[in-house]
Amino acid sequence: MFRLIWADESGLPADDRGAAYGDGLFETIRMERQQGVLLSRHLERMVRDARRLGISVAHRDLARVCSEAVERLHSRYGGGWVLKLVLTRGSGGRGYRPDSAMLPNLMVQSSPLPPTPEPEGVVVDFSRIPLTVNPLLAGIKSLGRLEQVMAAAEITDPLFEVIMSDRDGHLVEGTRTNILLRHNDTWVTPPTASLAVAGVLRQWLLERLRYRGEPVVERPVTTDDVLGRECQGFFLLNSVLGVVPVRTIAGHDLPVDSGLATIFNPLEILE
Amino acid sequence: MFRLIWADESGLPADDRGAAYGDGLFETIRMERQQGVLLSRHLERMVRDARRLGISVAHRDLARVCSEAVERLHSRYGGGWVLKLVLTRGSGGRGYRPDSAMLPNLMVQSSPLPPTPEPEGVVVDFSRIPLTVNPLLAGIKSLGRLEQVMAAAEITDPLFEVIMSDRDGHLVEGTRTNILLRHNDTWVTPPTASLAVAGVLRQWLLERLRYRGEPVVERPVTTDDVLGRECQGFFLLNSVLGVVPVRTIAGHDLPVDSGLATIFNPLEILE
Missing domain, CATH: 3.30.470.10 (Aminotransferase class 4, branched-chain amino acid transferase, N-terminal domain)
Known part of the structure; x- marks a missing residue:
């Protein structure tokens, strides 16, 4: 107790x-x-x-x-x-x-509730604060979130979020969101073991996508993956905010595929 | 204010x-x-x-x-x-x-006050909890100390402390202590930029040693440095506990040079 x-x-x-x-x-x-x-x-x-x-x-x-x-x-x-x-x-x-x-x-x-993100997509940037994840604490939403606080200080208008990278330069997650990429007709997201916080919406969404037979790969995500021609959409995941499409990252416009947002409707998953 | x-x-x-x-x-x-x-x-x-x-x-x-x-x-x-x-x-x-x-x-x-450590030296071990230090937060005694808590759970009798290593396998610090090595007639301690907590006793002691003309080097410390033949003493530094000599690490007996402990007397540095 x-x-x-x-x-x-x-x-x-x-x-x-x-x-x-x-x-x-x-x-x-x-x-x-x-x-x-x-x-x-x-x-x-x-x-x-x-x-x-x-x-x-x-x-x-x-x-x-x-x-x-x-x-x-x-x-x-x-x-x-x-x-x-x-x-x-x-x-x-x-x-x-x-x-x-x-x-x-x-x-x-x-x-x-926080304000609802713009459905046509949000504006994000890369964070200058490196993300360090202790392998034994990976994924745990612990009370030690000072890195996220420091990165969140970078979120000024019109930014909605900043994306943090690890020591190897891989994009890992936002301050309060996991990331999901539509890349070359495959859903790509960083591996669970690399995450600071393993979000419940991320896990639920991956299961639902796999259940629907969609190709899902967990692998390190690079800046090139997001900025390159094979990127078909970049999404932020947060169980309070839902699936949030990104329309601009670091000044680069991205294709906005809002299809993903429609398969996640918070009102439908009152488990 | x-x-x-x-x-x-x-x-x-x-x-x-x-x-x-x-x-x-x-x-x-x-x-x-x-x-x-x-x-x-x-x-x-x-x-x-x-x-x-x-x-x-x-x-x-x-x-x-x-x-x-x-x-x-x-x-x-x-x-x-x-x-x-x-x-x-x-x-x-x-x-x-x-x-x-x-x-x-x-x-x-x-x-x-916590109990006074045994003056003839304490028993320590290597921690199994890796230490991760965000370069932008290095040295800051922030409120996020979950890694140290997890490592401190390993401290069972007769251990006084466990020494944590970074991703590269370098010994960095104990859960509540910085480390200082007497190695080949030189004082060796991990660089400030690598530390989770940059202790005030460590800084004071390094200044005092340098002032006395003793050779002091800040460089990564390996397990071999501590267990090898050139190790002439291994010390834990904590501003509440003072300079604490280590007599045994992971079952290996170390030379105990208590000379260092005598140059640091907490009662003499009421700044």
């Missing part, structure tokens, strides 16, 4: 390890009134990645908190809203060293 | 960006009753590294808080104690994106 904290009543305790060391992880879930988009997948990811960090939490307990959150919070918002779950290892311990008997803290927050 | 929070009264606000994204940094300062060991250097590092993150804070304001903290806290402890300053970018903002007008939060905590 965990200690439950409603963010409208209080913050995390002063000795919480999330605030001290980024020792925890979070989920941000799009809610449509009383139902969560890809909710089960969000909770599954939190349970699985918490276990990778040595934090034990049960899916059914998280699901019960989400139900309570809906009861308590949904009437504040007209329609859609965002539910955030912050799970930390707990309070105390001797320095960095975690104590396996620690009771985790779970803080529940809500916020309005 | 900043919003001052005393941890014995409350934690950080629920919407604080330190807890949300590791968007901040901290200092841990050894106090001897009413005076701080290497205090000016700690505050200089916080001011400088905050600026690298786009967080503005003045040395004199931090110094004033330290004076208040001494007044308020020192009588709780018999002699030595530990003062911790946690500086975050502040509260709110739109997702990762920081708002330059944000008022930082500064949380002040205190704790007893």
Whole structure:
């Protein structure tokens, strides 16, 4: 179990390890009134990645908190809203060293939906902040997101997002989005093991594309892949924002294939 | 300026960006009753590294808080104690994106001194957790320390510390210590640009050694450097714990030269 904290009543305790060391992880879930988009997948990811960090939490307990959150919070918002779950290892311990008997803290927050991205496509750039991913923490939406914060500071009008590259110069992901490329009639996305955050929409979309028999390849993505002639579309994936087509990257116009956006409709996947 | 929070009264606000994204940094300062060991250097590092993150804070304001903290806290402890300053970018903002007008939060905590390491040397091992350092964040004692937490979980009796390596296999630092090697009559330590945390004791000690005319080299350190015949001593550096000689690493006994520990006496450097 965990200690439950409603963010409208209080913050995390002063000795919480999330605030001290980024020792925890979070989920941000799009809610449509009383139902969560890809909710089960969000909770599954939190349970699985918490276990990778040595934090034990049960899916059914998280699901019960989400139900309570809906009861308590949904009437504040007209329609859609965002539910955030912050799970930390707990309070105390001797320095960095975690104590396996620690009771985790779970803080529940809500916020309005962000603005809807322009359906005709957004403008992005390459980030100057390199992305470094510890192989043992790859994919985990942990509380240590300072690289993303620094890169997000580069997002000024008219940019919607910046795309971060790893040490080898491969494009990996945006600050808050995974990337998907339509390249030479194939869907291409960076491998899960290379990701800072392995998004639930990305995983759901890859499964759906494969189910439909479409060719999907997970491999490193280069700048040339995106800027070259074989690029047939470049998309950003975020479970709150959906599938967002990119129309311009670093001043280069890209073909906008909005077909992908139509097969993903958040209202249809209230799992 | 900043919003001052005393941890014995409350934690950080629920919407604080330190807890949300590791968007901040901290200092841990050894106090001897009413005076701080290497205090000016700690505050200089916080001011400088905050600026690298786009967080503005003045040395004199931090110094004033330290004076208040001494007044308020020192009588709780018999002699030595530990003062911790946690500086975050502040509260709110739109997702990762920081708002330059944000008022930082500064949380002040205190704790007893940790146990004194055995003067005849400690036992350490190599960590299985790889260390990844973003070149733009190198050296910053930021709030994102999940790698160190995961590595610290490996520290079980009789271990005092584990030494983490980067992707190239170079030994970089311990979970809470910088490393210094006596090798072939030269002091060797990994370059500042490779460090996750550039410790104030490390910097002070390198300056003092150079001032005394001793040969000091900053270069990548390999396992062979430590385990080979030319190793004349291996030391851990931490501004709260001091200079800690290592007597055994991964089962290999090392020569213990306690000379270095005697030139560093925390009580003598109340700057």
